[in-house]
Amino acid sequence: MPIYSQKVMDHFTNPRNVGEIENADGIGEEGNPVCGDMMTFYIKVKENRLDDIKFKTFGCGAAIAVSSIVSEMAMGKTLEEAMKITPRTVADELEGLPKNKFHCSNLGAQALHKAIDDYKKKQKKAEGGKQ
Amino acid sequence: MPIYSQKVMDHFTNPRNVGEIENADGIGEEGNPVCGDMMTFYIKVKENRLDDIKFKTFGCGAAIAVSSIVSEMAMGKTLEEAMKITPRTVADELEGLPKNKFHCSNLGAQALHKAIDDYKKKQKKAEGGKQ
Amino acid sequence: MKKVYFDNAATTPLDPQVREAMLPYLGELFGNPSSLHDWGDMARQSVDDAREQVAGLIGAQAEEIIFTGSGTESNNFALKGLALAQQAKGKHIIISEIEHFSVLHSARTLEKWGFDVTLIPVDRYGVVDPQDVHKSIRKDTILVSIMHANGEVGTLEPIKEISRITLEHNIIFHTDAVATVGNIPVNVKELGVDALSLAGNQFYGPKGVGALWVRKGVRIIPLLDGGIQEGGRRAGTENVPAIVGLGKAAELAAGDIPAKMTKFAHLRDRLLRELPARIDRSVVTGHPQGRLPGNASFCIEFIEGESMLMMLNMKGVAVSSGSACTSKALKASHVLIAMGISHEVAQGSLLFTFGKDNTDEDIDYVLEVLPPIVDRLRQMSPLYSKFVKASKGGS
């Protein structure tokens, strides 16, 4: 039995939204290569919605599939909705992840949240600058 | 592989000289049933030679084969020659015995020696009686 | 010549369907379950499937099954692994006098490691009294191991009664069910135990594989350290073909047990009745009723087991014995001795264990060939002549 679900295999084989966004509104990085998995998310925000998402991932099959599905799940959502994506909902959406892979490769939601936080911080700064 | 040589199997299957001798000139018993092997040898002596030998044996295949071959090896021999039969020569004559069987089932020579000793003791007594 | 195999407690043959199930894994499906590619995937899948099958046979959950290399390994793992896991709580262990050597000698090793072992006696039928277990329990008792049934005399032990006691005292209870699993119904929940050993070659599965069931939540220290196969509890590349075979055997056994039990009990009861009727000074060993359907064991006085085995073998009949001469260690069966049988009588031990292929004709055959063998050996036996002389003298 493959260790991964069909959905994981699909997203691993054809990951959606791979890449970087130049002049991204927010960037979030999670994990580190020592542990084996690292993800960087780039977002574009329009009217409080995720207008574009791209990612780059170093890591195992699960890490790549997680990144891909997170980008898909979040695309078009409001920032508040996107913040509700959790490792649990990601794993469910992927039809399960191997137990031992759950924690270390399932960093996609965190990386996305960091990108959103980064966007908000920049916004604040920009607003602060305007005032 | 059978644990026993062909020679052992032959003597186990067709043991020579099984039985008892009424009014034996000497009787020797060796071993005990707790250990698993016990042999009784009966001898008839004529002119210092073993004129007849019979045995009874309780025990494993090796014990029976040992008894049989000892009776065969000793038959017709002088008492001195018979005393030279040892567990080693018995095992050799049987084309080998399994290592773990060597000591406990190879009591035939001792039983025979005891029977000869018994004969000699009786002789001495008889002679003593005559004097 | 007619060939009759009555030594199924030593090992059963492999069921042809089990063999069939194994063959692909001796061919194309040779992968290592730890490997991350198609070969590995297929191997992993089949090990998982086998785990479900084995769990199904004993009413357990798949993840509670740990595959091992033999019943002996399962018992060593259970005794040492469960004791070491709990040594902070205490160092006292209780087993019975009639356990298989793989339990007895593991306990002896634990003694060397500073554990304290109590041996529970048995009655003349080989039955452990649960009250003896109860009385032996101390504050520092951490483990009880009593076998489900004894392979040599067939006696079944009161596991449920004992588990009530261990449960009450919160003590881990392991049972060696190598002789029962696949042969009679075994359900870990009904038995109330915490760990249970089984082996493939006792019910038409392959050699080289066993399993230890350990109730979820019970800690055990690995016996084999290394990789993290079997959830980190038993390292080493899995013996995939044998595991697949064990799974298949478990699946088949689940269906076969009722018919096997009826058939074996019939053969057993015939032999238990008719052998002593034909051979005087022969006794049944083990419990008259509470015994494995496939086990008929006897002691035949004045003669020794190995020579009976050899002569029966010449007639095509395979049996076994608990005599000293057959034991290689040259000691009479500790089981028979524990039951109060004298060393002398124990030498005449003879054990028939039945298999699927055995028939009434096989029983007829052995009842025909055995008495002349007994006669012949008795004619050679100094013990028998003494007995005859003594009885004549007495009459």
Added chain:
Amino acid sequence: MKKVYFDNAATTPLDPQVREAMLPYLGELFGNPSSLHDWGDMARQSVDDAREQVAGLIGAQAEEIIFTGSGTESNNFALKGLALAQQAKGKHIIISEIEHFSVLHSARTLEKWGFDVTLIPVDRYGVVDPQDVHKSIRKDTILVSIMHANGEVGTLEPIKEISRITLEHNIIFHTDAVATVGNIPVNVKELGVDALSLAGNQFYGPKGVGALWVRKGVRIIPLLDGGIQEGGRRAGTENVPAIVGLGKAAELAAGDIPAKMTKFAHLRDRLLRELPARIDRSVVTGHPQGRLPGNASFCIEFIEGESMLMMLNMKGVAVSSGSACTSKALKASHVLIAMGISHEVAQGSLLFTFGKDNTDEDIDYVLEVLPPIVDRLRQMSPLYSKFVKASKGGS
């Protein structure tokens, strides 16, 4: 699709001749070698024959061979059994940092039992310096265990040089030769060791069987207590079919080794040369020359092993990796780390191990399919984009 199996270190397939030799023992010849009848006799004979065959392969005497259930069991048995047998003399043990987990974790267990373990480091090629062993020896050193070759990076260790030292100091020396026996010539006398582990599934023999060779006169405490199989040193019903298979595999290996070595070395050297030529920022791991003929191992920077494995698998290619993600324990290979490779680079570990069926076309094929996979994963990798940006910045 083309199928290429480059994971022979995980397990080899079973040689069809080995399978053929085993089949009767999965059928009519099902006896237990301990049984005293024809079925038992035949089983005992075949186990004895296999013992001769295995002894023959390594220049040992038959009675020095103890059959086990795996390489892992052999290593556990050696470490624990040899240490416990000599604990009266001392409690210090020396092993290397790159031992297989079955040695490393056995040593860790021995630490829990009060032994003291020294880990010898290796150089960047994975080689143990015999002088380091020498310097680590203490008055209470009782056991040295250094592997013959490492399965992950292929590096051969200077066993003869080390055995000169242990011999001089009268210390027992065990070597884990699981990766070498059957693949390169191994002779216990030439190596000068006292104990040696081997496993069937590393050279076209079956899973579920290994062996430990222990020089005559060297004491060892059993790991599996119970019956007196294997001369009382390893209890449990023998896995007869697998033992027969191991014997056959040993016999075949004796003849096959020279041709296999030449062929594997050719494939290995092509890959060691051509893979780095096609993929920049890839490095060979292990010793450039002093390595197993069948082993070509690499680290490919900026990407991770498991995703390479998965993509190669989609192309029909089976390999393995020492990356954290592939390890289940989620730690990068301790072997690569011991060689001084950074955790980051170790993630890109890729291991090719050759088998009899591999051809030059297989090498061509993997050299064709791997570079696009590496490219694709690097395009996804944030580490790679950082690297590219940094080099652009730098140029």
